Amino acid sequence: MTTHVEAELLAAYASGDVDGAHAYSVEAHVVGCADCQAAVGRLLAPARLERGWADIEYRLDAPRAGPVESVLARIGVPAHLARLLAATPSLSMSWLGAVALTLAIAVLAAHQGERGLLLFLCVAALLPLAGVAAAFGRGLDPTFEVAVAAPFSSVRLLLLRTAAVLPTTIALAAVAALTLPGVGWTAAAWLMPSLGLTVMSLALATYLAPVRAFGAVTAAWLAIVVLSALDSGDRLAAFDGAAQIAFAVLAAGAAIVLALRQDQLDLGRTL
Amino acid sequence: MTYAVHAAGLHKRLGSTQALAGVSLELGDGITGLLGPNGAGKTTLMRVLATVLAPDRGTVRLLGRDPADRDDRPLIRGRLGYMPQEPGFHQRFTAFDFVDYVAILKEMTVRRERHDEVRRVLDLVGLAGVGQRRIKALSGGMRRRVALAQALLGDPRLVILDEPTAGLDPEQRLRFRELISRLAEDRCVLISTHQTEDVSALCRHLVVLNGGETVFAGAPRELAEVARDRVWLSDERSDAAELSWLTGDGRHRHVGHNPPPSAELVAPTLEDGYLLLLGGEPLSVAA
Numbered sequence: 001m002t003t004h005v006e007a008e009l010l011a012a013y014a015s016g017d018v019d020g021a022h023a024y025s026v027e028a029h030v031v032g033c034a035d036c037q038a039a040v041g042r043l044l045a046p047a048r049l050e051r052g053w054a055d056i057e058y059r060l061d062a063p064r065a066g067p068v069e070s071v072l073a074r075i076g077v078p079a080h081l082a083r084l085l086a087a088t089p090s091l092s093m094s095w096l097g098a099v100a101l102t103l104a105i106a107v108l109a110a111h112q113g114e115r116g117l118l119l120f121l122c123v124a125a126l127l128p129l130a131g132v133a134a135a136f137g138r139g140l141d142p143t144f145e146v147a148v149a150a151p152f153s154s155v156r157l158l159l160l161r162t163a164a165v166l167p168t169t170i171a172l173a174a175v176a177a178l179t180l181p182g183v184g185w186t187a188a189a190w191l192m193p194s195l196g197l198t199v200m201s202l203a204l205a206t207y208l209a210p211v212r213a214f215g216a217v218t219a220a221w222l223a224i225v226v227l228s229a230l231d232s233g234d235r236l237a238a239f240d241g242a243a244q245i246a247f248a249v250l251a252a253g254a255a256i257v258l259a260l261r262q263d264q265l266d267l268g269r270t271l
Numbered sequence: 272m273t274y275a276v277h278a279a280g281l282h283k284r285l286g287s288t289q290a291l292a293g294v295s296l297e298l299g300d301g302i303t304g305l306l307g308p309n310g311a312g313k314t315t316l317m318r319v320l321a322t323v324l325a326p327d328r329g330t331v332r333l334l335g336r337d338p339a340d341r342d343d344r345p346l347i348r349g350r351l352g353y354m355p356q357e358p359g360f361h362q363r364f365t366a367f368d369f370v371d372y373v374a375i376l377k378e379m380t381v382r383r384e385r386h387d388e389v390r391r392v393l394d395l396v397g398l399a400g401v402g403q404r405r406i407k408a409l410s411g412g413m414r415r416r417v418a419l420a421q422a423l424l425g426d427p428r429l430v431i432l433d434e435p436t437a438g439l440d441p442e443q444r445l446r447f448r449e450l451i452s453r454l455a456e457d458r459c460v461l462i463s464t465h466q467t468e469d470v471s472a473l474c475r476h477l478v479v480l481n482g483g484e485t486v487f488a489g490a491p492r493e494l495a496e497v498a499r500d501r502v503w504l505s506d507e508r509s510d511a512a513e514l515s516w517l518t519g520d521g522r523h524r525h526v527g528h529n530p531p532p533s534a535e536l537v538a539p540t541l542e543d544g545y546l547l548l549l550g551g552e553p554l555s556v557a558a
Contacts, residue, residue, distance in 0.1 A: 057390070060403070062386065063365070063367060063368045063371055066363070078380075079382065080375045080380050080382070080385075083371070083372060083375055084372070084375055084376070087361050087372060141359075142359025142360055142361060142362075143358075143359055143360065143361065143369075143372070143373070144359065145318070145321075145323050145353070145355040145358070145359075146353065146355065146358065146359075146373055146376070146421060147373075147376050148322070148323045149321045149322055149323050149348060149351060149353040150348055150373065150376035150377050150378075151345040151346075151348040151349040151376075151377060151378050152375070152376040152377070152378055153345070157376075263341060266341075266344065267322070267325040267338075267339070267344075
């Protein structure tokens with residue numbers, strides 16, 4: 001003879017009004033008893049059943065967060081923005097790995113003398129810039145066209161991605177700088193040029209395609225680095241105190257240009 | 272009458288090419304087909320209307336608003352669905368991931384509602400069961416349906432589809448026609464396509480571009496009428512007509528102004544009209 005769950009308890013279970021221990025004991029019986037399964041089916045309100053299925057579907061469909069998205073969510077970035085940022089080409093593991101490798105080579109060079117130190121400073125200044133250049137644009141982000149046609153502003157997306165790429169790459173460069181042989185504050189002399197070059201490139205990207213803008217700024221700056229070294233006889237002249245102040249001023253000016261001309265990016269005129 | 276799309280005198284230069292040279296058009300509800308040979312400017316026009324590209328000259332109003340206006344633009348984009356000619360995907364995304372990603376770009380920030388909407392559009396294009404498959408593992412036809420699904424997010428009022436039927440097999444094309452014709456009952460849909468049968472089957476209105484200019488705008492049957500009394504069938508090959516080819520039933524079809532000797536005059540098709548309109552250029556109806 002089989003003992004079934006009492007009708008009253010079964011009704012409470014079907015309406016979700018039993019505690020965990022009772023629910024467990026009802027379920028332990030119901031999974032092996034066809035009569036009680038049928039009774040639960042009759043008692044369940046269709047709306048509740050539908051909600052249950054919807055919950056299951058929702059959990060099964062929910063996109064799985066990758067490592068970058070998980071880190072961003074953990075530091076408080078809203079989940080939907082973390083999704084947009086995690087798709088940034090220059091936040092991929094392969095990109096960050098390449099940045100780390102490039103920095104490691106530059107550090108090795110810096111240990112060989114002042115010429116190597118100059119190479120490190122140039123590399124450390126340009127890597128964040130390269131990361132921002134690869135963050136969003138035609139030919140860089142496969143979903144570019146769809147993204148531009150969406151109401152989420154392209155400028156906002158570009159700046160959000162810049163805000164994610166810059167600290168990531170700068171942190172890697174800063175770690176590398178800590179391993180330089182006793183060069184004092186010069187180990188951080190790449191930081192202000194890096195920020196200045198990035199903002200200037202973004203401002204120029206309202207006139208030219210971003211890749212061209214970043215290329216033009218990089219070429220112009222490297223020319224200045226070489227010419228100032230030849231002119232003054234000091235290999236690190238482009239990183240001295242006056243240069244740092246100049247970059248801060250130029251960055252502020254470029255930020256104003258970017259704010260005034262952001263529509264050019266949002267209309268896809270140059271992207 | 273307020274048109275969903277009102278464009279006047281559009282000019283756009285891309286590098287050394289004048290992609291659009293004064294295109295004007297007005298589109299209301301229903302499906303409009305866009306045809307033209309390679310390089311005619313179709314994709315450029317669609318990108319301008321999708322607010323992805325700004326014209327050098329001319330005016331555009333979409334859904335009664337100006338896309339050049341900073342306040343109007345997000346309102347237009349919120350009611351616009353766009354499927355590019357070559358939709359790109361993040362390869363590690365699943366179909367659900369990708370459509371969910373676009374839904375975020377469409378400002379659907381409430382996770383539960385967004386996921387319900389993603390499921391709805393995947394179901395609409397017949398991909399309900401493959402949402403969790405990676406896009407790189409999907410066939411070309413399935414990828415196009417994923418791209419179509421994202422264009423339908425948020426129930427857009429204006430839908431712009433650049434070659435949506437490319438890569439679809441005949442059964443998928445029929446399903447597509449069914450879906451689009453149902454959608455277009457109360458919205459404006461603009462499609463460019465390689466398939467003149469799609470135009471005949473779906474489109475209420477037709478625009479033909481050539482060399483960046485509008486060379487025809489009207490009903491598909493009016494384009495067929497361009498070739499009225501200009502299409503013949505004969506048993507012999509002839510060089511008299513501008514265009515002739517051997518058909519599947521072993522007879523030669525001739526389109527042009529000079530009838531071959533002893534040829535039989537037949538009713539023109541939309542394709543005949545299109546060929547004659549473009550002066551006998553080879554049929555390749557998508558740029």
